Amino acid sequence: MRTKSFEVIIIGGSYAGLSAAMTLGRSLRNVLIIDNGQPCNRQTPHSHNFITQDGVPPTEIAAKAKEQVLKYTTVDFITDLAVSAEKTKKGFSITTQSGDVVTAEKLIIATGVKDIIPKIDGFEECWGISMIHCPYCHGYEVRNKKTGIMANGERAFHLASLVNNLTDNLTILTTGKADFTSEQLAKLESHQIAIIETKISAIEHQNGHLQKVILSNEKNVAFNAIYAGFPFVQHTDIPVSLGCELTEHGHIKVNEFQQTTIESIYACGDNSTMMRSVATAVANGNLAGAMVNADLTKKHF
The missing domain is CATH 3.50.50.60 (FAD/NAD(P)-binding domain)
Structure with missing residues (x-):
């Protein structure tokens, strides 16, 4: 990690997070992705209903996406777990499990959800x-x-x-x-x-x-x-700790631009939509990245 201060921190580096990072990297934004390498579909053998990627293992899609995203030199990636967050005068401060403290103006939550799996053998x-x-x-x-x-x-x-x-x-x-x-x-x-x-x-x-x-x-x-179909919980309590509202179903509440109820925090992927698929995660991650870039442009231009 070259620096500990970024324009954007993306918590979650799976399909939505990587999609948002690519959009931001192509606009030369300084971005950090924090991901612990545990996507919810890690057991799924093949991804479907995603044009050009139909039948490809999700792990292959994610690996190829990560390789392509990290070619954009303003994007950093660390394998770690974001454990807490604080609002600061200039944006947000994130503390990771390994003890790193990183800051950014904007925050994108792309952490997915955790299914509450019944305790049935097998x-x-x-x-x-x-x-x-x-x-x-x-x-x-x-x-x-x-x-x-x-x-x-x-x-x-x-x-x-x-x-x-x-x-x-x-x-x-x-x-x-x-x-x-x-x-x-x-x-x-x-x-x-x-x-x-x-x-x-x-x-x-x-x-x-x-x-x-x-x-x-x-x-x-x-x-x-x-x-x-089972209940789920958010993978992280960081959005709620920062004041983001949840929907009645437990998703992070976002508007049509993937913005949460807290200024400068965006959410994308399974954590903020009922449509749980790789294709949907990639799509709203792309949108979140574009909206964050527009937000930064408006602020600094």
Whole structure:
């Protein structure tokens, strides 16, 4: 690291953070990216629904992106964890886990989210491989397969409506009493979508590839893939500690320009949108970078 004072600090160096950094680097902005190398999709074997990168492993996309971004000589990258932040007269001060203290005028939060994964034996090993979150990201690859939806109520019904177009063999696993309206139940029945209310005890798999769901009544049901939707938390409390508001769903609240509710702080990627995909992260990271550059231009020109 050449210096400890920058125009922009980007916390999170995955797809959104790197995209923002490229935009800023191309405008010769002095940028520091802080990233701890733990993206949420690190187990996912292939990325999809991203034009020109369809089927490429996410790790390859990120590695190539990092290589390209760091060709811009005003961009620095450190492998570290940002642990705290303070507002200063000139911007922000960030302290890392290794003890570095760095400052910048502008801050971009691109830290993603952390899923609250259920404590079911085998689930974590399958997450991102055969236990999946998004039909747009993974649905085509498991089309016409025996598919489950591990959710309840409105979330399960919404997923079922999307996944129904991809397979005729669909079951909802509510892991407790089903919570559907009479109209929803009628719709599910009309599409021959089964509902299992019994709780799940374990997931049988081979190297993350789902084979069976073991129920609490000791019965088992074979599946090739299961969509699962769970609560999440922000990966870092830095935005909230600086006063940034969250939405009712727990995302960082941003406007159409990726600006948070606090001046000079922007957010991009999974932490600020319901659309969780590499393509979306790259897009709003690009926008965040452009808006921060515009902000700096307005301030100094």
